[in-house]
Amino acid sequence: MNKIFKIFSGSATVSIIAIILGLIVGAIVMLVGGYNPLLAYQSLFTQVFGNTYDFGETLREITPLVLTGLAFAFAARTGLFNIGGEGQFIVGMTAATVVGIKVTGLPAIIHAPLAIIAGGLCGGLWAAIVGYLKAKRGVNEVITSIMLNWIALYLANYIVRHFLLMQGKQRSEDILPTASITIQSLSDLMNSARIHWGMLLAVLVAVFFYYFMWKTKQGYELRAVGSNPNAAQYAGMNVGRNIVKAMFISGVFAGLAGAVQILGVFHNQTVMSGSPGTGFDGIAVGLIGMNNPFGILLGAILFGTLTYGSAGMSFGAGVPPELIRIVIGSIIFFIAAQGIVRWFIKPFYSKRKKEKVL
Amino acid sequence: MNEATPVVELKGITKRFPGVVANDSISLKLYKGEIHALLGENGAGKSTLMNIVFGLYQPDEGSIEINGTPVTIDNPNKAIDLGIGMVHQHFKLVDPFTVTENIILGMEPKKGLNLDHKTAAARISELSEQYGLRVDPYAKIHDISVGMQQRVEILKTLYRGADILIFDEPTAVLTPQEITELMEIMRRLVAEGKSIILITHKLKEIMHISDTVTIIRRGKVIDTVKTSEASPSILAEKMVGRNVSFTVDKRPATPGKPVLEIRDLFVKNKEGALVLNGLNLDVKAGEILGLAGVDGNGQSELIEALTGLRKVDRGSIRLNGKEVANLSPRQIIEGGLSHIPEDRHKHGLVLDFSMSENMVLETYYKAPYNKNGFLNYDAIKKQAEKLIENFDVRTPSVETKARSLSGGNQQKAIIAREIDKNPDILIAAQPTRGLDVGAIEFVQSQLIAQRDQGKAVLLISFELDEIINVSDRIAVLYEGQIVGEVLPEQTNDQELGLMMAGSTAPGGVKHE
Numbered sequence: 046m047n048k049i050f051k052i053f054s055g056s057a058t059v060s061i062i063a064i065i066l067g068l069i070v071g072a073i074v075m076l077v078g079g080y081n082p083l084l085a086y087q088s089l090f091t092q093v094f095g096n097t098y099d100f101g102e103t104l105r106e107i108t109p110l111v112l113t114g115l116a117f118a119f120a121a122r123t124g125l126f127n128i129g130g131e132g133q134f135i136v137g138m139t140a141a142t143v144v145g146i147k148v149t150g151l152p153a154i155i156h157a158p159l160a161i162i163a164g165g166l167c168g169g170l171w172a173a174i175v176g177y178l179k180a181k182r183g184v185n186e187v188i189t190s191i192m193l194n195w196i197a198l199y200l201a202n203y204i205v206r207h208f209l210l211m212q213g214k215q216r217s218e219d220i221l222p223t224a225s226i227t228i229q230s231l232s233d234l235m236n237s238a239r240i241h242w243g244m245l246l247a248v249l250v251a252v253f254f255y256y257f258m259w260k261t262k263q264g265y266e267l268r269a270v271g272s273n274p275n276a277a278q279y280a281g282m283n284v285g286r287n288i289v290k291a292m293f294i295s296g297v298f299a300g301l302a303g304a305v306q307i308l309g310v311f312h313n314q315t316v317m318s319g320s321p322g323t324g325f326d327g328i329a330v331g332l333i334g335m336n337n338p339f340g341i342l343l344g345a346i347l348f349g350t351l352t353y354g355s356a357g358m359s360f361g362a363g364v365p366p367e368l369i370r371i372v373i374g375s376i377i378f379f380i381a382a383q384g385i386v387r388w389f390i391k392p393f394y395s396k397r398k399k400e401k402v403l
Numbered sequence: 404m405n406e407a408t409p410v411v412e413l414k415g416i417t418k419r420f421p422g423v424v425a426n427d428s429i430s431l432k433l434y435k436g437e438i439h440a441l442l443g444e445n446g447a448g449k450s451t452l453m454n455i456v457f458g459l460y461q462p463d464e465g466s467i468e469i470n471g472t473p474v475t476i477d478n479p480n481k482a483i484d485l486g487i488g489m490v491h492q493h494f495k496l497v498d499p500f501t502v503t504e505n506i507i508l509g510m511e512p513k514k515g516l517n518l519d520h521k522t523a524a525a526r527i528s529e530l531s532e533q534y535g536l537r538v539d540p541y542a543k544i545h546d547i548s549v550g551m552q553q554r555v556e557i558l559k560t561l562y563r564g565a566d567i568l569i570f571d572e573p574t575a576v577l578t579p580q581e582i583t584e585l586m587e588i589m590r591r592l593v594a595e596g597k598s599i600i601l602i603t604h605k606l607k608e609i610m611h612i613s614d615t616v617t618i619i620r621r622g623k624v625i626d627t628v629k630t631s632e633a634s635p636s637i638l639a640e641k642m643v644g645r646n647v648s649f650t651v652d653k654r655p656a657t658p659g660k661p662v663l664e665i666r667d668l669f670v671k672n673k674e675g676a677l678v679l680n681g682l683n684l685d686v687k688a689g690e691i692l693g694l695a696g697v698d699g700n701g702q703s704e705l706i707e708a709l710t711g712l713r714k715v716d717r718g719s720i721r722l723n724g725k726e727v728a729n730l731s732p733r734q735i736i737e738g739g740l741s742h743i744p745e746d747r748h749k750h751g752l753v754l755d756f757s758m759s760e761n762m763v764l765e766t767y768y769k770a771p772y773n774k775n776g777f778l779n780y781d782a783i784k785k786q787a788e789k790l791i792e793n794f795d796v797r798t799p800s801v802e803t804k805a806r807s808l809s810g811g812n813q814q815k816a817i818i819a820r821e822i823d824k825n826p827d828i829l830i831a832a833q834p835t836r837g838l839d840v841g842a843i844e845f846v847q848s849q850l851i852a853q854r855d856q857g858k859a860v861l862l863i864s865f866e867l868d869e870i871i872n873v874s875d876r877i878a879v880l881y882e883g884q885i886v887g888e889v890l891p892e893q894t895n896d897q898e899l900g901l902m903m904a905g906s907t908a909p910g911g912v913k914h915e
Contacts, residue, residue, distance in 0.1 A: 262773045269764070272755040278712060279742070279750040280764040281733030 060333060060340065062386045064347065067376030074371055075364055085362035089369075092357020093350050101231075101238025105310060107349030109134070111247040112302035113327025114345050115254050116295045118336035120172075120186075122258060123291035124271035129175055129190025130299040131324030132197035133168040135317075137300025139201040140167035141307045142314040145220030146209055156223040161246070161304045168300015169293040171197065176292030180285030186292070194320065202316050209314070216315040226308045241309025243301075247345075250298060254338040257294075267291050299324055329377050348373060408471040410435050410598050411456070411487075411567055416465035418451055425451040427622040428465065433567065438589060438599045440613035440630070442606075442642055444839035445809050448622040449602045453569050456600075457489045458482040469567075488560025492572040494552050498545040502538055503527055506559045530561050535591050550581035557588065568592065569600045574608060575837055578697050578865060579900065586612050604642070604839045606635040607868070618642050643841045653851045656875035659688035662739075662828045662859035663709070668718035668728075670701070670708045670883075677716070678704045680883040686828060691850060691860040693874025693891070695867065697903050701883040702863050703745065706832050709861075710742050711735045723827055736765055741826035743817055745833045745863075747810070751817040754806040758798050759787035761805050762820050794819035795845075811842035818849055828859040835869060847873050867896055881905050 072082035093103045113130045120127035141164035148156065175193060178184040209217035231240040258264040269277040270287040278284050302323060307314055330348050334340030355369035379386055409432040418426040425448045433439045443449045454460045456467065458476040466473050469485050476482050482489075496505050503524045512519040524540040531538045536554045544552060553573065560568055570589075574582045589599055589612055601613060609616055609630065616633060618625040618641045625641050640646055663686040670679040678701040686692045696702060707713035709720060711732035720728040722738045730738075744750035752761050763772050763783050771782040787801040796815045798808055805813060814834070821829065831850055835843040850873060854860050864870050870877055871891045878885045879902040887902050 260778060261776050262768055262778055263776065265760070265767055265778055269753050269756070273749075273753045275749045276751065276753050276764065278732060279710070279744060281731065281736050283731075 057335075057340065059383055059386050060335060060344075060380060062389055063376050063379035064333075066379045066386070066389070067372050067374075070375040071368065071372035074368065075362075078364075078368075080362055080364045085358045085364045085368075088357045088361020089351070089354035090357075091361065092354045095357075096236070097234070098236035098238045099353070101235035101240050103350055103353045104244055105239045105241075106353040107345050108241075108244045108247050108309075109302040109306050109323045110326055110330050110345035110348050111342060112243075112250060112298050112305070113324050114330030114334060114341040115247075115250055115327075115338060116298035116302070116324075117327045117331035118334065118338070118341055119254060119258070119298060120291055120295035121331060121336045122271055123267045123287065124274070125176075125179070125186050125288065125291055125295070127172065127175070127190055127292065127295050128187060128328060129172060129193050129296075129324070130327045131320050131322070132190065132194035133171050133296040133299035134303040134321070134324040134327075135194075135197040135201045136171040137164035137168035137303030138307050138314055139197075139204055139303075140164045140300070141224075141304035142209060142217055142220065143204065145224035145308060145312075146218055148224075149221065151223055153223040153225075156221065157226050157242075157308060160220070160224045160308055161226070161243075161301065164304025164307070165297040165301040168303060169297035172296025172299070173289055173293040176289035179292075180288045194324070198317060198320055201314070205314050205316050210316075211313070217313045219313045220308065224308055225312060226305065227312075239310050241305060243305025243309045246301065246305060248342070250301065251338040251342050254298075258338075263290070299327065302327070329373060332377055332380055335380075347376075407435070409433055409468075410470055411600075412468040412471075413452070413456070414466045414468065416452065416455060416462045416467070418448075418455060418460060419463050424622050426455070426462070429619070429622070429624050430465075431617055431624070431627070433598050433600060435598050436593050436596060437615060438593055438601055438613045440601045440603060440609045440616045441619065442604060442609060442616055442638060443619035444604060444642060444841065445811055445837075447619045447642075449619055450571065451622075452619070453489070453571060453600065453602060456482070457487060457569065483563050483565070486564060486566040487569065488563060488565025488567070489569045490553065490556045490560060490571065490573060492575060494556055496544045496552060496555060499543060501541050501543055502547075502555050502558075503540045505544060505555060506540075506562050510563070527558060527562065530558055534561065534595065535588060548581075549576050550578070550584065553577070553581075553585070554588070557592075566596070567598050567600070569602070571602045572604075572837075573601070574603070574605060579867060579903075580697065582608070606638050606840070609638065610635055620644055639840050643839075651847055651851065651872045653873075654855070656690045656854060658690040658875070659857065661685040661687050662723060663861065664719075664721040664724075665709075666719045666721075668705075668708065668720065669716040670704045670713060671716055672704055678883050679708070681718070682880075682884055684878060684885055686859045686861050688827070688859050689854060689857045690875040691854050691862055691873055693870035693877045694861065694863045694880055695870045695877055695899055695903055696865075696880035698865055700880050702832070702880060705880070706742070706745065706830060706863065709735075709830060710740065733765075736824075739827035741821035741824050741829045743814075743821050743829070743831045743834050745836075747813055747817055752805045752813060754804065756805060757802045758791065758796070758805055758808070758816060759784050759801040761816065762787040762790055762801075764820065765824065790816070790819040790823055794849075811838050814838060814842065814846065818846060822849065822853060826858065828861065829853055830861045830863070832863045833865065834862070835864070835866070843869075867899055870899070871896075879903055 075082040075085055092099055094100060113134060116130045116133065117127055141160045144160040144163040148159065171193060175186050175189045178189050179186045205217045211218045226242040228240045228242060232238060258268065266282050266287050269282060270284050274284050326348060330341055330344045333344035333347065351369050351373060355366035358364040358369065359366050411433040413429060413431040416426050416429045429452055441449050451460065455462050458478045458481050461477060467476060468474065474485060476485065503520060506527055507523045512523050527540040536558060538551060538554050538558060573585060577585060593599060603609060613630045615627060616630055616638060617627045618638065620642060665682055665684040668679050668682040669677060672678045682705065704713060708715050711730055715728040718728065719726060722740060725738060727735050727738055748754060753764065763786060767773060767778065772779055784801055791798060791801060794815050796819060797812050834846050838846065850860050850862060862874060874891050876888060877891055877894065878888045879899065881903060886905065
């Protein structure tokens with residue numbers, strides 16, 4: 046436990062201060078707008094923890110953010126800026142939908158995992174395209190991953206419209222019950238909040254992230270390539286292969302996020318007019334979590350809680366729910382602008398240092 | 404030297420950082436028209452002191468007087484106003500800009516709303532003429548040599564009206580010829596009434612150019628002496644605090660079979676131009692082959708081709724009789740090659756990794772460090788502790804990030820790692836660049852120890868002294884070919900210098 050704490054001590058302080066500053070900025074904006082920030086935050090809190098249904102739904106909100114946050118962070122640890130989490134998420138959704146509807150005659154114990162694996166795998170391959178282009182052709186991953194986001198969106202809509210459409214609706218048919226990963230017993234217990242196995246999966250992926258990155262040979266290579274590709278090459282590592290590998294694994298995480306949303310939450314896929322945004326929110330979660338798997342768990346909890354609780358703010362205090370985006374935006378701003386945060390905590394630090402010298 | 408008031412006088416400067424006293428009551432006098440060398444090992448406090456003079460740091464105690472008037476220098480602009488200019492070790496130039504644009508940056512002369520380029524360029528030409536700098540005001544920075552870029556830095560300070568110039572390790576990046584030219588320029592500057600503080604740890608330069616030397620060790624002034632009354636060994640002893648031997652102690656070599664055989668090697672550089680043109684070279688077991696040459700004659704490309712980092716166009720490289728041209732770096736490493744890279748930050752270390760992680764950079768995938776795909780951190784730590792102990796790498800712990808170690812200790816760590824792999828051939832590229840006397844002694848003795856164990860060593864260096872002192876045989880590289888081979892005891896600086904400039908050695912042995 047001590048070890049885990051050590052990993053993100055220091056950076057955790059910055060995150061926490063940034064969160065507090067972000068909430069303060071939100072409060073100031075509310076005051077300016079004539080709302081009562083205390084009441085707003087209080088009703089946000091009540092919305093999340095007020096009853097078991099809402100609590101369950103908050104967990105539902107958090108789950109995909111954990112996975113897309115991990116996806117962003119995994120690539121970032123290897124020195125890659127994967128902003129294609131959105132596209133990989135959509136591809137994961139679509140693959141899970143296809144397997145969930147079209148593959149028939151399998152027992153649930155096989156069908157559901159198969160659909161999850163298909164989602165992860167397709168998300169991974171989608172991201173591997175970006176890695177391959179970077180490794181072989183030197184194309185900047187930011188450009189290709191943005192472009193692939195759009196390609197994924199329209200490809201997904203095409204597939205839903207032409208192969209999976211439910212008559213007269215702008216959405217696919219429902220997935221077969223055997224592909225569902227909803228935990229019915231818990232769901233019933235929480236007033237049919239949409240609880241599913243993906244929540245457990247998200248935590249397991251975070252643990253996997255930690256062990257893979259810091260305990261395995263392959264993780265060592267990825268980190269070496271990420272922080273100094275020249276030295277990695279000098280030491281005999283295959284830089285290109287590691288870039289593709291990192292993008293693939295990152296894409297798997299995002300793809301899994303898409304898959305569990307379909308299989309555990311919606312049970313069908315709509316024709317999307319715009320990007321769902323979960324992949325982009327993952328970037329924010331990754332930043333809040335300082336690209337550390339356990340930091341990301343906490344970051345996703347924060348992000349998910351604020352997002353879900355924002356509905357409560359509008360009921361309880363009349364604050365428009367969009368305002369919570371200002372809070373989240375400010376938090377990310379303060380994390381990115383670490384200098385400002387360090388300036389806030391400087392008095393505490395210098396005191397401590399002086400003691401050390403004595 | 405006149406006995407008038409000094410142009411700069413530091414009185415009892417003390418600067419403390421958390422945990423260390425970087426400058427401990429340092430006093431120093433710089434007189435007009437003088438070159439005053441500041442000598443000290445890495446981390447002795449030279450740079451801190453000069454950063455105080457240049458206004459980047461504030462002293463905790465002590466005062467600075469310029470021409471006898473006490474001043475407070477709280478930022479670099481103030482220093483510039485007082486006529487202090489600094490030529491940094493790492494140039495601060497904008498590459499795609501012209502010389503003129505770089506020099507006027509931050510204080511652009513205006514004509515109405517427009518930049519007055521012409522007047523500025525004329526003034527720069529004039530200054531360049533006056534001090535013999537021969538800089539073209541309209542050349543772009545990325546088109547001119549490193550030596551020229553340094554002159555632009557010098558011009559920048561002169562243009563801003565500096566009378567006191569601080570040179571921070573100015574020769575670290577220069578070729579021998581450029582060093583000679585820089586010395587000329589410095590003489591010219593003092594002849595024209597400027598005063599110079601020269602920060603360096605190279606004794607030869609100090610003996611050559613300075614008038615006075617102040618030696619600093621661990622933040623304290625050890626002594627200030629007239630250069631004419633000093634000798635390199637006295638200075639080195641004062642700097643390091645113990646006796647330093649300059650003559651490298653070694654037995655005659657007993658070369659064995661060739662370990663590395665290079666035949667008709669052609670290699671292209673990044674831009675696709677051939678930079679190695681049919682190079683032939685042998686390195687035998689139990690000898691140190693020194694490769695001399697001016698920077699840019701194909702050294703980097705040769706090293707990269709040998710280590711698998713660059714594609715070989717044509718020709719053969721044999722390692723222990725096995726063809727290794729165009730094999731991957733890992734295959735070549737496993738074939739028995741170790742490499743101390745030219746740029747330790749770029750290639751040698753992952754700076755954000757801990758020391759222990761860096762110590763297994765090339766062996767992490769082997770037992771005992773790798774157990775079924777998982778890293779065995781206990782074994783890695785043990786290995787790192789062993790190397791750190793044996794090679795006297797000074798680090799607070801094996802968990803310390805490589806970034807926070809001094810250059811000398813980083814280099815020791817790389818050498819430890821490379822030697823510990825027990826290679827058949829060790830390629831050492833500029834192994835002592837930027838190191839102080841004590842560390843240089845250590846590195847060179849390690850190379851000789853390897854040779855004595857029957858290893859082949861290829862030493863690539865721009866330091867002629869190092870080549871002559873350490874090598875058993877010297878090959879000279881010029882425009883991608885070996886233009887001659889000489890024995891160190893039968894040659895001298897002049898002969899090597901001529902060969903490095905392209906003329907074949909009269910007395911030297913031609914490569915067969």
